[in-house]
Amino acid sequence: MIKHLKIIEYALSSLLRRKTKIIAIFIAYTLTVATLASVLFLTHALKTEATHILQGVPDLIVQRILGGRHDLIPVDYAEKIKDIFGVSEVKPRYWGYYYDALTEANYTVMGAGDAALELKLLDGKLPATEFECAVGKGVAALRGADYSNELILVNSRNIGVLFDVSGIFQSDSSLLTNDLVLLTNEAVIDFFGFEPGRATDLAVTVQNSNELQTVAVKIKKLFPDARPITKRELTRTYDMVFNWRSGMMLTVFCAAIMALCIMAWDKATGISAEEKLEIGILKAIGWDTDDVLILKFWEGVIVSMTSFLTGLLLSYVHVFYFDAFVLSTILKGWSVLFPAFQLTPSVNVLHIFTMFFLTVVPYIASTVIPTWKTAVTDPESVMRG
Amino acid sequence: MAYIEIEGLSKVYNVGRADELTALADVSLSIDSGEVAVLTGSSGSGKTSLLSLIGCMARPTQGKVIIAGKDVAKLPERFLTAVRRKRFGFIFQQFNLIRDVSVLENVLLPLYPLDLGMSAMKDKAMPILEKLKISHKKNLKVKNLSGGEQQRVAIARALINEPEVIIADEPTAHLDRRLAQEFLDILEVLNHEGKTIVIATHDPFVYDNRLVGKTVSMRDGRIEGVTIH
Amino acid sequence: MMKGKIFFGVIIVECVLLAVLLIHGRIRYHSQDFHHLEAKRTLVSQLGLTDYAIWTEARYTRHPSQADFFSAFQDFPAAFEHFPAGGIIAPPQFLQGEVE
Numbered sequence A: 001m002i003k004h005l006k007i008i009e010y011a012l013s014s015l016l017r018r019k020t021k022i023i024a025i026f027i028a029y030t031l032t033v034a035t036l037a038s039v040l041f042l043t044h045a046l047k048t049e050a051t052h053i054l055q056g057v058p059d060l061i062v063q064r065i066l067g068g069r070h071d072l073i074p075v076d077y078a079e080k081i082k083d084i085f086g087v088s089e090v091k092p093r094y095w096g097y098y099y100d101a102l103t104e105a106n107y108t109v110m111g112a113g114d115a116a117l118e119l120k121l122l123d124g125k126l127p128a129t130e131f132e133c134a135v136g137k138g139v140a141a142l143r144g145a146d147y148s149n150e151l152i153l154v155n156s157r158n159i160g161v162l163f164d165v166s167g168i169f170q171s172d173s174s175l176l177t178n179d180l181v182l183l184t185n186e187a188v189i190d191f192f193g194f195e196p197g198r199a200t201d202l203a204v205t206v207q208n209s210n211e212l213q214t215v216a217v218k219i220k221k222l223f224p225d226a227r228p229i230t231k232r233e234l235t236r237t238y239d240m241v242f243n244w245r246s247g248m249m250l251t252v253f254c255a256a257i258m259a260l261c262i263m264a265w266d267k268a269t270g271i272s273a274e275e276k277l278e279i280g281i282l283k284a285i286g287w288d289t290d291d292v293l294i295l296k297f298w299e300g301v302i303v304s305m306t307s308f309l310t311g312l313l314l315s316y317v318h319v320f321y322f323d324a325f326v327l328s329t330i331l332k333g334w335s336v337l338f339p340a341f342q343l344t345p346s347v348n349v350l351h352i353f354t355m356f357f358l359t360v361v362p363y364i365a366s367t368v369i370p371t372w373k374t375a376v377t378d379p380e381s382v383m384r385g
Numbered sequence B: 001m002a003y004i005e006i007e008g009l010s011k012v013y014n015v016g017r018a019d020e021l022t023a024l025a026d027v028s029l030s031i032d033s034g035e036v037a038v039l040t041g042s043s044g045s046g047k048t049s050l051l052s053l054i055g056c057m058a059r060p061t062q063g064k065v066i067i068a069g070k071d072v073a074k075l076p077e078r079f080l081t082a083v084r085r086k087r088f089g090f091i092f093q094q095f096n097l098i099r100d101v102s103v104l105e106n107v108l109l110p111l112y113p114l115d116l117g118m119s120a121m122k123d124k125a126m127p128i129l130e131k132l133k134i135s136h137k138k139n140l141k142v143k144n145l146s147g148g149e150q151q152r153v154a155i156a157r158a159l160i161n162e163p164e165v166i167i168a169d170e171p172t173a174h175l176d177r178r179l180a181q182e183f184l185d186i187l188e189v190l191n192h193e194g195k196t197i198v199i200a201t202h203d204p205f206v207y208d209n210r211l212v213g214k215t216v217s218m219r220d221g222r223i224e225g226v227t228i229h
Numbered sequence C: 001m002m003k004g005k006i007f008f009g010v011i012i013v014e015c016v017l018l019a020v021l022l023i024h025g026r027i028r029y030h031s032q033d034f035h036h037l038e039a040k041r042t043l044v045s046q047l048g049l050t051d052y053a054i055w056t057e058a059r060y061t062r063h064p065s066q067a068d069f070f071s072a073f074q075d076f077p078a079a080f081e082h083f084p085a086g087g088i089i090a091p092p093q094f095l096q097g098e099v100e
């Protein structure tokens, strides 16, 4: 024990001697861990949040596919679907996209349906008349609607329509509502010029969730051009969107592993003459091969543990206290409207362990293993200076 | 029986290769406990090679190295380290100190792998540093010391394990006359304390000194003659 | 053993800091659970929302769960695309050929 403490002491002196190199490694290492951890924290938080809040999605969404594309669905499909055993309610949903040439942004225009007029995360009210709208924080900010309380959009007949802003969603809900423009269903139909009797899709409520799949099959049989999307598929989407196979994770992990490999390679090949001499001296004055390897082990632990913990701390603070401001600029891509992430902190301990094994263990190995060869040779060469 | 006993020792470098070189050929020698022995000979005659074999820093190609009655030539590496640590203190030609580390830390270095507390280690080191008159510089980095001071640090490091044998390779090569004399004075004290001393040198100032009990002259990896004073 | 003490001090401080952050996160998580998660869930069910409003540049990024079979991603995740977001998010499950 005391031996290890002393060797740690010497390892620290030894590292301090190579200050610039060690600081460079520390910075590179910390940044690698911080990037990795930020991505993991962010995606995990998004995933956890999604599984919680998407509990409220419709049991079943029924789209119509025409010519391989999503098409408007006849509302009278709803009548027949309602007759299927187990279905308690079918509501048409009216929504579409609106490209705003003024701000070069895409909004999602949605019918509010029969939602309660007052909602907790909404300042104001949902639209009650055809001339009102409720907008997400992003739209409000982009269009200055929070000052003017008005929003002008150009409808499908190329006529500007003026809406009174009756409500603005609070920023806490931005992840869901940032780009929304909510109108009444009638207003959406009129605005987009939907054919009468058509909706964007149908939201189906099923009494017993075990029967969802059966209901979906029945709908498909009844309407061959329909495409039912089950709640399970909806909620699983976000599990999958941020999984290990997704592009972002792949890219980041590859980059991180590459960075570490370069570092390891540098260490493995670069045991300098100076280091060799030092090992020789230590052996000549009575250190065992084991003692030299212990020294290198602790050098590796010191560098990798401090970098690992620092990186972890940085990324945690970055993601959960600074709303992932660095990562979100990367995530943003071409999005004009991009929500601020106010994430509920949730961390998967397994992720921390995974990162530990992916970064700390290889680093220590790459510190100890190259020393091996030098450490087992006879120290005679130091006699020759 | 002699403390160090060498029988039929040879050392061949790069065995089986084009640059194969016989550094020592069939050398036999004995050094008694408490003796001051000097290896002389021109550069390349095999002094350093012989010293490293005596000091368990390398293995012979052939022959026996018997230290205190035990043949160490074929001991496994772990035991070799133990013998080196227990019995030998080395003073290298280039000093071989860790330059960016303090004097005290350099001197304590041989004790690090032992189960000995830091304060106990310092208690051991301080009298030695005082005896060698460098205790006032114990916190300085070695690279900031003069050549003579550096050598005294190297001596202190060689003494910290209380070795029975001091091995010094060309110890005066980097010293002027005055410092060389100081070095010999220190050796004299150590010898009076009972330490066996083996020095390799081609400096007449050293091998002509009255301290020396035995001179071994070497040439081309062989012993030419042994003079006992 | 000054340096050793400083090192262990740093490691301990970092571990404690991390633990405090994680615990604080847990607490925040549970306290927000009431106001926000619940409210957001209501929002989702009341308005019939299905997706995060993160990427608004294309249909399959704004509503990945609603994208039709002929959207991007049909071939493979690394397919070259116009929008970076398409390279960041994975294709929806029903396009990944998983049979349940």
Ligand SMILES: Nc1ncnc2c1ncn2[C@@H]1O[C@H](COP(=O)(O)OP(=O)(O)O)[C@@H](O)[C@H]1O
Binding pocket: B013, B014, B021, B022, B023, B041, B042, B043, B044, B045, B046, B047, B048, B049, B050
């Ligand atoms: N590691 C080595 N590989 C090859 N030749 C060596 C090695 N070490 C020493 N020699 C050679 O062995 C001979 C004896 O060297 P050395 O023992 O250093 O002599 P000295 O110390 O008397 O100058 C020299 O010719 C030297 O070049």
Ligand SMILES: [Mg+2]
Binding pocket: B047, B048, B169, B170
């Ligand atoms: Mg020599």
